[in-house]
Amino acid sequence: MGKVEKSVDNIHKCLCRKCPTYRTAYEQKSKPEDMTRMIEGDTSDVERMEGVFCASGKSRFIEEKKGCICANCPVYKENGLTGGYYCIMGAEGEQ
Ligand code: SF4
Numbered sequence: 512m513g514k515v516e517k518s519v520d521n522i523h524k525c526l527c528r529k530c531p532t533y534r535t536a537y538e539q540k541s542k543p544e545d546m547t548r549m550i551e552g553d554t555s556d557v558e559r560m561e562g563v564f565c566a567s568g569k570s571r572f573i574e575e576k577k578g579c580i581c582a583n584c585p586v587y588k589e590n591g592l593t594g595g596y597y598c599i600m601g602a603e604g605e606q
């Protein structure tokens with residue numbers, strides 16, 4: 512299995528922005544700019560955007576597990592992923 516790419520295409524497919532774990536951290540951390548950009552689909556700074564954690568690894572803001580919806584994501588299926596909670600545990604292959 513190849514490494515997942517943090518591409519603009521995958522950013523748009525990523526379900527993290529709708530996930531309870533993501534949403535909880537977003538509110539608790541006072542809506543950080545890099546999470547806001549992910550929610551709004553603003554791809555002006557892909558490297559810093561908080562999403563596609565299966566590619567980029569742990570979040571800088573998310574610490575508490577509140578449910579993970581990765582298994583429903585097209586990126587998950589397309590890349591044959593098997594893990595979850597990438598935002599806390601690290602990218603696929605690093606867990
Ligand atoms: S598998 Fe999870 S982390 Fe990866 S793009 Fe989909 S929702 Fe985001």
Ligand code: SF4
Nearest residue numbers: 527530579580597598
């Ligand atoms: S990696 Fe899973 S738990 Fe983390 S924000 Fe994405 S869907 Fe939610």
